[in-house]
Amino acid sequence: MKAWVDLYSAHQALRTQGAEAEKQIREVLRRLGEQRPSVFQSNVQSRLQPQRNPETGLQVVELNRARRGEEVHLHQLPAADQKEVHLKEARLTVLLLLDRSRQHLHQFTVMVEGKRSDDSPWTVAVHLPDDRPTVKNPSADRQGHGGCGHAALHCHVGPTLDVQPKVRVPLPPLSPGAIVEWVMSQVVPTAAFEPALWPNVVNARSQPLR
Numbered sequence: 001m002k003a004w005v006d007l008y009s010a011h012q013a014l015r016t017q018g019a020e021a022e023k024q025i026r027e028v029l030r031r032l033g034e035q036r037p038s039v040f041q042s043n044v045q046s047r048l049q050p051q052r053n054p055e056t057g058l059q060v061v062e063l064n065r066a067r068r069g070e071e072v073h074l075h076q077l078p079a080a081d082q083k084e085v086h087l088k089e090a091r092l093t094v095l096l097l098l099d100r101s102r103q104h105l106h107q108f109t110v111m112v113e114g115k116r117s118d119d120s121p122w123t124v125a126v127h128l129p130d131d132r133p134t135v136k137n138p139s140a141d142r143q144g145h146g147g148c149g150h151a152a153l154h155c156h157v158g159p160t161l162d163v164q165p166k167v168r169v170p171l172p173p174l175s176p177g178a179i180v181e182w183v184m185s186q187v188v189p190t191a192a193f194e195p196a197l198w199p200n201v202v203n204a205r206s207q208p209l210r
Helices: 002-034 176-187 198-206
Strands: 048-052 059-063 070-072 087-098 105-116 121-128 154-158
Touching (some): 002 121, 087 176
Antiparallel strands (some): 121 154
């Protein structure tokens, strides 16, 4: 059981990154948007917009809320790269829920919904559930029966989020920016969208510890 207790504790520690979460994600989006060719329209990072709830004081940060997410223009990739991409359309959703002070991360979602070439649906989603108790979830982010079957930070991959069985894959305590990188690397599995190419990983491992 200790492994799952340690993982839950590590996921809880992620929630203290509220002040950095938006900054990290904005930087990742900026970098992806500046690639040539890019799968995003220009200045994608500017469409990550905060909105404060006047009643609760909580702040919701969403990517292109007016259009329910940001379109991923997969057709703009070079022909050689398109052979590695198995979706014909995709849309990226990013949502953060921060407390009044913007220091605590209550909830975090990164999701891509799309269609394969045969028009069948496909979804990948990473969730850090809301840690505020509600009527629906009185135990807040302690959902399911335990930390093994429903780790706090987890991902779903499948046709939709509702297809059974709903498999929840535990994720390590990646930062919000790294999670956006991971999701995009699944959707666009090309060298340009891989932030940790193997030569760089090997080189980094060979550097002496400081």
